[in-house]
Amino acid sequence: TMLVLLRMIFLLSLLVHLTNSQCGYSSCTQGVEDMLNVHIVAHSHDDVGWLKTVDQYYQGSNRRGWSWETQRAGVQYTIDTVIQELAMDPEKKFIQVETAFFWRWWRQQDEETQDMVKQLVGQGQLQFAGGGWSMNDEGASHYAAIIDQMSLGLMILNDTFGECGAPKVAWQIDPFGHSKEQANIFANLGFDGLFFARLDYRDKIKRKEENTMEMVWEASQDIGDASDLFTGVLFNEYGPPPGFCWDLPCDDEPLMDNDLFETNIKERADSLVSFITEQSAHYRTNHIIVTMGEDFQFQAAHSWFMNLDRMIQHINGRKEELKLNMFYSTPACYLNALHAANLSWPTKQDDFMPYASDPHSYWSGYFTSRPSSKFMMRQAERYSQIHDQLTVLLDQPTQSGESLHEAVAIVQHHDAITGTEKEHVASDYHKRLHNAVHQSFDSLGMTAVYEIDLGNITFCPLLNISQCPTTEQIQTSLTVHVYNPLPRVRSHTVRIPVLDQGFRVTDESGTEVVSQVVPISDQILEIPGRMSKATHELIFSAKDIPSYGTKTFVVAIADEQRPKTNRIENQKSYSLGNLNFNVTFDVMNKNFVISKQNTNFSKTLSNELRYYQGHRGSNDKPENRASGAYIFRPDGDITFPLDKIAYTVLDKGPLVDELRITYEGGWLSQIARVYHGEEAIEMEWVVGPIPVDDGVGKEIIALYCTDIASEETFYTDSNGRQMIQRKRNSRPTYEVDSVEPTSQNYYPVNSQIFIKDESDQLAVLVDRSQGGSSLKDGCLELMLHRRLLDDDAFGVGEALNEQAYGTGLVAVGKHLVLLGQDITKERKEKAMEMFYQPLIVFQKNADQKNVDQKNMDVFPKLNIQLPENVHILTLRKILQPDEPDNTFILLRLEHLYQVGEHPDLSTPATIYLTNMFSEVFLIEWARETLLGGNLWKEEVDRLEWNKEDMDRLELSKEDEEESVKERADGLNDIDMVTLLPMEIRTFILKIVYL
Secondary structure, eight states: OHHHHHHHHHHHHHHHHTTTOOSGGGGOOOOOTTSEEEEEEEOOBOOSSSSSOHHHHHHTOOOTTOSSGGGGOOHHHHHHHHHHHHHHOTTOOEEEOOHHHHHHHHTTSOHHHHHHHHHHHHTTSEEESSOSSSOBOSSSOOHHHHHHHHHHHHHHHHHHHGGGGSOSEEEEOSSSSBOHHHHHHHHHTTOSEEEEOOOOHHHHHHHHHHTOSEEEEEOOTTTOGGGEEEEEEOTTTTSOOTTOOOSTTOOOOOOOOTTSSSOOHHHHHHHHHHHHHHHHTTSSSSEEEEEEOOBTOOTTHHHHHHHHHHHHHHHHHTHHHHTEEEEEEOHHHHHHHHHHTTOEEOEEOSOBOSOEEETTEETTSTTTSSHHHHHHHHHHHHHHHHHHHHHHHTTOOGGGGHHHHHHHHHTTBTTTTTSOSOHHHHHHHHHHHHHHHHHHHHTTTOEEOSSSOOSSEEEOTTGGGTOOTTGGGOSSEEEEEEEOOSSSOEEEEEEEEEOSSEEEEEOTTSOEEOEEEEEOOHHHHTOTTOOOOOOEEEEEEEEEEOTTOEEEEEEEEESSOSSOOEEEESOSEEEEEOSSSEEEEETTTTEEEEEEGGGTEEEEEEEEEEEEEEOOOOOSSGGGOOOOSSOOOEEEEEEEEOSOEEEEEEEEOSSEEEEEEEETTSSEEEEEEEETTOOSEEEEEEEOSOOOTTSOOEEEEEEEEOOOOOTTEEEEESTTSSEEEEETTOOSSSOOOSSSTTGGGOEEESSEEEEEOSSOEEEEEESSOEEEEOOSTTEEEEEEEEEOSSOOSSSOOSOSOOEETTEEOOEEEEEEEEEESOOHHHHHHHHHHHHTOOEEEEEOSOOGGGHHHHHHHHSOOOOOOOOTTEEEEEEEEEOOTTOTTSEEEEEEEEEOOOTTSSTTTSSOEEEEHHHHTTTTEEEEEEEEEOTTSSSBGGGOOOOOOEETTSOOOOOOHHHHHHHHHHHHTTTTOOOEEEEOTTOEEEEEEEEEEO
């Protein structure tokens, strides 16, 4: 058979090449010193979902009706045919990027094929670049999910191929802008470099002119050199030079050499040489990278490689004439050649956000697109973290969360969490998350319930729309467990949907706790598709919930609710809160006056919901670009007020005061909440169905304004972590214009956005990724929801016109608004609490006498003591292939503060590992890894780069050996761990349960 023949050829070729072949940089072809060395990189960019689902892309199904031939491809066939070509010629190389596809293919292969692939990896022919489960987005993804999805792919590659499976470079060729924290993550994953394709068109022009297409990205000023990452911008995005594509969808002529009567090889080669010469003029060394491949290509791998072979042979046959040396290579080998040049490189300290591809196309719409989808994905991330924690603390099977890990990792893809996929693909992502949450928690004996109450122990993923079948039909009593997924004591106000009746809530000791019942707003009750009998919410406070532990309560039916909630309607002004934190709302002016008696603080905050009109256009030229899933392009760069406030009502009670604000038209409302004892305003928003019958798409914003003198400056988080200063209408490295003054100032907000002056700060925290800005001093705005009527012509082929249950989609979410004199610590803590919302678990058939025993059955009881500035980012069981019968844990410890951010908490923190979980397990040994958990830290030395603003690196061999020795000290006996500001340290622990 063909496969047997391939294996024989491959084994024969190994006899010739194996003695000198190694993986990594050792496998790289060396360039010629006095020539231009052309690194040919064969690749295929394979989206894990976009216009088709991830399954359809892998199988090659859903083939009919596509104008793009690439959409007929099947990734399984691409990998098959590439492996065949590599096996027949040891000179050929190919890079594999998305591990989600490769791992699916790998598990379908027989042992002989797997052995052959291991040999290809071992001699550097098949190299992994990136290596995450997907090529994640960098604008809407949270850093915790990015690290998890990268770690999932990298650990699989390590377990399968050892050190040869570890990628040397990140390959982010398609995401729509690039974040600073992402670069920091890549550096700490051990990558030596990053290559990407998309950056602002003006930035690219300037960099080409100045020969700064390659640089050292200083990705964290807090961590320093350890977070430096060599970064290269690809010349031709990631496709082949024009006229040199030989896959099924390509129309380019094959190369015909001199053995034929009809030949084109010389003229085609000259055309390629002209392209290469132009490219090389914008780069600093005598090495350039030429990408050969595109979306879903190399299904016709034989066609590709046959033509590339002819081109390489012809070019190298004219080597002396052309002064060119061409060979198969990889991004890692190209990077190694740049490093060997020993040049000094320019540096970069900011990020590449937002991305603009032309004067009217700012890719800042996807920061908000599909808001409900973004929320579901954020919640799935939280569920995955909670499941990991409980699996460790309750000693559950290691692989019980595998489906949830994979589902969350897939949706970090740059056409998933971005909201830039087709509607049917979005639905597929949602089903995957839904099924994975159900399957994973079922292994813990907990059932996720939506419309029907099933199981004895349940939780309700739709609490955000006040839907929970378990709590809507309490017969006599119900036990409520409030699990805290943070490694520090925290309090939380519990809200559960109920019928209109009285309740009595008691804690574990049987003591009654204060509770309050408030009506659910009409806007929530009327959400299309909401399947709930609940008309009210029962509210009570769970105080001092232990870290990784629970507080347990019994909710019992009572004759009436005490104390009663006091309702006030349609007043000109309202007062919320108490003396320590009082909020007065002026209905006519839409102003909140916030007063803090203990600090004599008083400040006015105006708030209203407004909208941009989405620009409509044919997209035939940049000035006709429409606002769409990717692009935010408002029509006229002005916001429009909604109709005036139609109805207001205040519900005051012992725990919370809630002011409901409904705008005329009925499709937009807010609830301003002040919880007693908290110094913040929770703003719940309900948007939709957005009306478009007038032929105008609308993009809804929440606008918050104060008199803070912010001087055109505001701050946004980078993937939920380090904060980045933004300057309105400005970029640190190139000039901007006023063509699109609104969208060019929009940035991704994953966690928080704030402004400040010498005395005060205003911060808004979000519950999902949104686009945000400060377009006027003293003001912040965040985009909540978008409904548009035109596609923006960047590939998705659908208008962003989300519909559900026969009408426009209704989105529900929350902002937390902080206004004060120094709120840095509050911002940090509240942002963590918003991301790590407690898991509310309901248990039937439990009476008050055995509440504590029932709690022990469901949840652990711990008392972890950590410094205030330290967080446990990951606590997860993992498998170690060489010790399958033992128990191992992946532990990540994170410092939460940046240098200079807080006088006390921006200092190093020390933790003792053996003390952290001494109530649950003993640590036999602990060993530090890189961030991905795939490589031992002391065994990895990243390439170091000379920078233009520093002296050249001169590190002797003795210094290197001493440095390695210092890191290796106490290798298997780590106990005291010190974290520097913003540092994340990762460990594998071998444990024994008590």
